[in-house]
Amino acid sequence: MPGSLRTPELSYQNCFVKLAFSIGQIFILCGCSFFAIAVSNADEFQTVIKQAEVKLLDDIYVLHAELDFPLSPASKEALLKGIALSWSIPVSIKQQRNLLWDKEVFSLNLHYQIRYYALLNIYRVKAEHNKQVSNFASLAAALNSIANLQAIPLLKKNRLSTENDYTVEFKVAFDRDDLPIPLRPMTYFDSQWFLSSEWFVCSLPK
C-alpha cells in the first residue's frame, strides 16, 4: 500500500484525535490560568501578623501577637448573610536539629469564629479553644477582640532543654471547611477568600 495514500477513515480518525487533544490542552490551560490569576491576587485580603513575640512570664512562655483582619467585601457580605467565618491559629514550638527535621515539642490550636445575628444586630465571637463567647455591636470590635492576642500561654520553660535551640511558628489560617459546602470550592480560586496569613517564625528566647 503506497505510503502517500490516506483513506477517508484515517483522516477522520486523525481529526477526532487532534480535536480531543486540542480540547484537553485548552481546558488545562484555562484552569491553570484561572488559578494563576487567583493566586497572583492572593495577598490583598490576607490576614497580617503585624507584630508577635514570645516572652517568658513566670517561667511560662507566652505569646503576644497583634493581627490585622482586612476582610474582603465578599467575606463581609457572607458574614452579614449569616455565614460564620472561622480562623485557626496553630502555634508550635520546634526543636532545631542539624541532621534531621525539626522536632515539634509543643503545639496549640486557637480557634475563633465570628457570626452575625441579624435579629439582635450583634457580632458574636466564639473562642472554641476556651469556650469563651463575646458579643460585639460592630464587626470592627469583634475583629479587634481576635486581633490582640495577649499572653497566650504556651509551654513551661523547664520542659525545654537549655542546650537546644527552639523556634516558635504560628499562622492565622482561615478555615474554609467551616464554610457552607456550596461556598467552599470557589474559595480556593477567588482571591477574596484568601484570608490566611503567612507563617510567622521566631526564636524562642532562652
Place this chain on the structure above:
Amino acid sequence: MFSPKIKLPLGLLVVLLFALILISLQLMSTATQESSELSAMYSWLLLINALGSVVLLALIGANIYSLTQQLKKREAGSLLTTRMISLFVLLALSPAGIVFYFSMQFLHQGIDSWFNVEIDRAMEDALELSQASLDQRMNARLKQTQQFAKTLENEEPSAITLDIEQIRDAAEASEMTLFSKQGGIIASSSLNPGDILPYLPDEHVWLSVRQHQNYVALDPVRDDALMIQVMVTVNAKDTQYLQALYPVPVRIADLADSIEFAFLRYQEMNFLRNSLKMSFSLTLSLILLVSLLAAIWVAFVIIRNIIAPVKDLVKGTRAVASGQYEQQLPVTSHDDLGFLVESFNEMTRRIAKARDEAKFASFEVENQRAYLETILANVIAGVISFDNSFTIRTANQAAYRILHIPVVRFVGHRLSDLYTDYLELTELLQAIQTLLEQADDIWQKRVAFLGPNGRQELLCRGTPLFSQEGVRIGAVIVFDDVTDLIQAQKNAAWGEVARRLAHEIKNPLTPIQLSAERLQHKLADQLDEKSADVLQRSTRTIVQQVEAMKRMVDDFSEYAKPSKKHLQHIHIADLIHEILQLYMLQSPIVFNTSIAADLPDVNADPVSIRQVLHNIIKNALEAECTKIDITIKPIQRNEGIFVELAFYDDGLGLQEGQLEQVFEPYVTTKAKGTGLGLAIVKKIIEEHGGVIWIDTSHTQGAGFIIQLPTV
C-alpha cells in the same frame, strides 16, 4: 525463586474500578449535605475525584496517543479499534450529554424556585416583626428600669443593698446590679443564688450609658439565654448606674430564635444561590466526567481485548501471504472469534503440510530430474526431446559431441533453426524432422552425413510422446554414432576377406607361375621362332600378371593385417621436414609449411606416420598438383590437446561422389593403383587414436586434416 505473575481477569478489574468510582462519588455526594459527617471532607473528596478524573483523562490520553501511533503505522486492527471507540464515545456522550443538560436545567430552575421576592419580603417582614416585638419589650423594660432607678436616687447605699432584692422581684428581672460611677459594684441581686458575681457590662455598654444616659439591648448572656440588658443612670448624689437583666419569655425567645434562624438560613441560602448552583453543577459534572471517562477507558481496554484476536488474525494472514505457513495464533477465547482463530490455525497447518508435501514432491522431482540429467549427460547416445510443435526441449551432452553443434543453445528453437548455422547438417536434420512428423510409433533409421570430422553415420531411434490422455505432447530421438562401429565392422570384414582371399588366391598363383615358366622352359626349344616368341610373350605376361596379383594380394594382406607399432614420443614437425626433404629433391612441387612454435610431441610409431605422410603426398602428386600447403598446430578438443596437420593441394581434387568413400579400400580414380593408400592412412591414424577427414571447404584441390593426440 519463581513467582508467577497473577493477572486478574478483566471483568473483575472493571467491576473493581466502577465500585471504587461509585464509592468515591457517593462519598462526595454525601459530603454535599451539611448534616453529614463527611461534610468536613468535602474539599478533599472533591479533590480526590478531580484527581481521579485527571488520572482517567491521562490514561485515556495515553490510549489515544497509542492508538494514533498505531494508525500512523497502519497496524493491524487499529482502524477497527478507532471506529469502535469513536462509536462508543458517541453513543455514550449523546444520552449522557442530553441527561446532563436537562439535569442542569432542572437543578438551576429548582434552586431558583426556592427564592422569590415574596419569600424575601416575608422573611424580612418576619424579622422586622420580631425586632419590633422585641424592641417594644425592650422599651417597656427600659422605662420600667428607669422608674426603678428613680426610686433609688435618694436611697442610702446601705438601704439599696436591702431594697435591690425587692426591686428585682418587683421588676421580674433575673439580675439587678447597681454600679458606681467608676464601675464598682454597689449592690447586686440575682435570681440564681449560685451567681456569685453579677454580669459585668462590656466596654461599649459603659460607653453608651455614659453618652446616652441609658442602654438597652438584647443580649444572649449566660447559657445563651436571651436577656434584655438595661442600664440606666441613677441620678443620686454620686452618679450611679443600675443594670437589670430581664429574661425574655422562653416562648418569645424561641420564636425569636426560630425567626432569626430561618431568616439567617434564608439569607445564607440566598447568598449561596449561585455557589449552590455551581457546587451542584460541579458535583454533577464531576460525577458525569468520572463516569464517562471510566467508561471510555474501560471501553478502550475491552475493545482492545476484543480486537486482539482480529489483530492476530490480520497479522497471521499477512504472514501466510508472505509465505510463513508455520504461523499459529493463540486461542484466547472460546467464542466466535476463538472459533475463527482455531479455524485459521487449522488452515495454516494444512497449508504448511501441503507446502511441505509439495516441497518434498518438488525435491523428489528435482532429484529425479537431476538423476535423469546425470544419466542422460553420461550416456553415450545423443538424446534430443521435442514438444508438440517440434521445438527442442532438451538435449544432452552426447548430442553435442556426436553432432558437433551446441544443441543446448537451440533449446526452445525448432530444428529448422539449426539449418541456417550448420548447413552441413541440413540433410540429417531434415531427415530427422520428416521422421518426427510422420512417425506414430517407434522408428529406427540409419542416417549418414558429412560432419566436420568427416563422414559420420548415426543410428537414430525415435518415438512420439503421448500424455496420459493419449494426446501427442512431443517426441524424442536417440542416436548413436555408429561410424566407428561400422568402420570397424567393415575393416574386420575387409580384413577377413583379405586374409582369406590372400590365402586362397595366393596359393594357386605360384603353381600358375611355375607352370608358365615350365612351359617356357620345356617348349621354347621345340617351337619355331614365331611360336617360341608367342610362347615367350605369353609366358612373360602370365608371370608379370601373377607377380602383379601377388603384389595386390600382399598389399591387401598388408592392409588387413594389424600393424605393429613401436610407439615413441616424436616431434611431428621434424618428421615432416625429413620427408619433405626427400620430395624436394625429387619433384618440382612447392611445399609451404606453417608450423606452430609450441607444438607438443605425439606418441606414435614413426614408421607408420612416415607411411601416412608418404601416402598423402603421393596422392597429391598423382593428382597433378603444383604445391602443397602444410599447416601444423596444436588444437584443443574436449578430450585434450591434439596436434592438427592440414594438407591442402591444388591438384584435381576429389569428386563429389567420392567424398564418402575416399577412405574405403579399393576406392581409386587412377588407372593404376590398389586404392588402399588412403584406407591405410585412415587405419594408421585411427590406430593412433586420431581422426582424419576431408576438408570439403577446400575446393581448389584436396584437403586433408589429421588430428593426433599429444603426449
